[in-house]
Amino acid sequence: MDFFTADICDEYPDKTKVLGPGYQNFGGINKCQGVVTTIKLDKNNADLVALLRDEDGTGKIVVVDVAQDYFAVVGENLMKFAHKNNFAGIIINGYVRDTEQIQDIPVALIALGTCSRKSIPVTKSQRAISVSFGDVTFNEGDYVYTDNDGVIVTAEKIV
Incomplete structure (x- = not known):
């Protein structure tokens, strides 16, 4: 992937939104890009499990809003899916x-961050809705670029 989020922000300042501070990457790659698909959870991750396990994710980044509840919603099994x-x-x-x-x-x-526990009771989720956190609103179909400098969101693919 031949992009840097800082360069995209410099070249397209009016088209980029930057995810606020406090978020960090725990995954196995430092750089990715893709089309946003959104899901809002009420603590339990059962619907996220189904999404990651059963759907083709080629070219997609899943944006999950769980309102900062102190429960882990992704771990080893979901990452494997x-x-x-x-x-x-x-x-x-x-x-x-x-x-x-x-x-x-x-x-x-x-x-x-991290949390050792997960939420057990199954609750409902919402898919393909706008979710807002970290000073950014993510809409279904937006485009995301991530690297070691941060996460940026654009209304469409620009690189």
């Missing part, structure tokens, strides 16, 4: 676990 189905990355407004096991899985995983 994401890799198997060719997802480029996952961005979470929340937490992850199994960080030692996932560091070699070639999928970007951007989150606020």
Whole structure:
């Protein structure tokens, strides 16, 4: 991938939004790009499991809003599903676990931090809706670029 988020921001300042501070990459790759698909969870990740396990993720980045609830929503098993189905990355407004096991899985995983526990009760989610966190609104079909400098969002692919 021949892009740098800083260069994209410099070249297209009016077309880029930058995810706010506090998010870090726990995945096995430092750079990815793709079309946004959104899901809003109410703690439990059952619908996210189904998305990553059952859908073709080629060229996609899943943006997950779990309202910063202190539960892990992605770990080793979901990262394996994401890799198997060719997802480029996952961005979470929340937490992850199994960080030692996932560091070699070639999928970007951007989150606020880690938490050892997950939420057990199954709850409903919403798909393909706008989600806002980190001073950015992610819309279904937006485009995301990530690297070591950060995460940027554009309305369309520009690089």
